[in-house]
Amino acid sequence: xxxxxxxxxxxxxxxxxxxxxxxxxxxxxxxxxxxxxxxxxxxxxxxxxxxxxxxxxxxxxxxxxxxxxxxxxxxxxxxxxxxxxxxxxxxxxxxxxxxxxxxxxxxxxxxxxxxxxxxxxxxxxxxxxxxxxxxxxxxxxxxxxxxxxxxxxxxxxxxxxxxxxxxxxxxxxxxxxxxxxxxxxxxxxxxxxxxxxxxxxxxx
Amino acid sequence: xxxxxxxxxxxxxxxxxxxxxxxxxxxxxxxxxxxxxxxxxxxxxxxxxxxxxxxxxxxxxxxxxxxxxxxxxxxxxxxxxxxxxxxxxxxxxxxxxxxxxxxxxxxxxxxxxxxxxxxxxxxxxxxxxxxxxxxxxxxxxxxxxxxx
Numbered sequence: 001x002x003x004x005x006x007x008x009x010x011x012x013x014x015x016x017x018x019x020x021x022x023x024x025x026x027x028x029x030x031x032x033x034x035x036x037x038x039x040x041x042x043x044x045x046x047x048x049x050x051x052x053x054x055x056x057x058x059x060x061x062x063x064x065x066x067x068x069x070x071x072x073x074x075x076x077x078x079x080x081x082x083x084x085x086x087x088x089x090x091x092x093x094x095x096x097x098x099x100x101x102x103x104x105x106x107x108x109x110x111x112x113x114x115x116x117x118x119x120x121x122x123x124x125x126x127x128x129x130x131x132x133x134x135x136x137x138x139x140x141x142x143x144x145x146x147x148x149x150x151x152x153x154x155x156x157x158x159x160x161x162x163x164x165x166x167x168x169x170x171x172x173x174x175x176x177x178x179x180x181x182x183x184x185x186x187x188x189x190x191x192x193x194x195x196x197x198x199x200x201x202x203x204x
Numbered sequence: 205x206x207x208x209x210x211x212x213x214x215x216x217x218x219x220x221x222x223x224x225x226x227x228x229x230x231x232x233x234x235x236x237x238x239x240x241x242x243x244x245x246x247x248x249x250x251x252x253x254x255x256x257x258x259x260x261x262x263x264x265x266x267x268x269x270x271x272x273x274x275x276x277x278x279x280x281x282x283x284x285x286x287x288x289x290x291x292x293x294x295x296x297x298x299x300x301x302x303x304x305x306x307x308x309x310x311x312x313x314x315x316x317x318x319x320x321x322x323x324x325x326x327x328x329x330x331x332x333x334x335x336x337x338x339x340x341x342x343x344x345x346x347x348x349x350x351x352x
Contacts, residue, residue, distance in 0.1 A: 008312045009312055036312070036313060036316065037316075056308070059308075060308070060309070060312050063309060064313075064319075
């Protein structure tokens with residue numbers, strides 16, 4: 001089975017590693033495709049949109065005509081996990097806590113609204129044990145991440161966090177086969193990749 | 205995260221030559237060699253073992269210094285960089301805006317020669333920052349000896 005990691009920029013290797021560790025745990029044979037061109041999307045069964053710099057990922061995806069093809073596949077229920085910048089990339093509504101409107105190229109496929117840099121700058125980074133619906137307690141790392149401030153339609157919040165700067169916000173959400181997290185599961189757990197592989201095999 | 209500075213091709217080659225030696229020592233179970241290397245560099249053995257196990261530095265490694273064209277950026281990615289920093293290469297060029305865009309393009313698609321060639325064609329070599337030949341530098345001008 002082929003699974004993909006959008007590999008234009010960001011923590012691609014960490015997700016590749018997490019996918020491989022997950023496959024080993026489940027006794028599956030998978031091939032991880034580093035997706036940089038639209039034609040690579042045709043035969044993958046799941047995709048991760050990693051963290052990075054969301055505007056950079058969007059511009060690069062647009063430049064190689066990948067954005068529209070990826071959007072079609074995600075709408076067509078390709079199991080998709082977006083972490084941090086990946087969550088921003090999937091959201092229908094994006095704002096930045098410093099610059100406001102971003103006008104950046106995004107997928108805009110998930111019924112969530114995100115605020116970039118919601119928890120402050122790098123030095124405001126933190127880690128917490130987070131209870132995520134359906135995934136149990138996960139160690140969650142927050143490094144200059146966005147917050148999900150609103151979900152609607154079929155999107156459901158999976159985890160919430162109370163934080164002095166932003167109050168109570170959503171930090172993980174799901175809509176059908178789409179998962180979005182503000183934090184980085186790839187650094188601490190294989191739980192989310194496991195779920196993605198289950199969805200890919202039609203067993204979730 | 206760590207970055208190179210100046211003489212960057214030379215330094216990345218030296219870095220990965222060393223890492224390859226550590227990797228083969230690790231695979232052959234030559235712990236003494238790893239220990240000697242740790243002692244020589246005055247770093248913890250755990251860090252040397254981790255580097256040997258990963259086959260790369262355990263932190264994000266950027267290339268910087270003298271990168272002035274899309275091809276330069278792609279070359280550094282081939283040499284094992286996780287990314288590139290480009291300062292003067294853009295700001296001292298005649299076409300900073302276009303150059304920044306194509307360097308980003310070539311860095312993201314470094315392993316796709318067609319795109320790198322296309323990026324290279326989108327700007328003129330004549331507008332690039334003039335590089336400094338490493339061979340023309342006096343010994344005291346080399347970054348590798350500063351602060352040693």
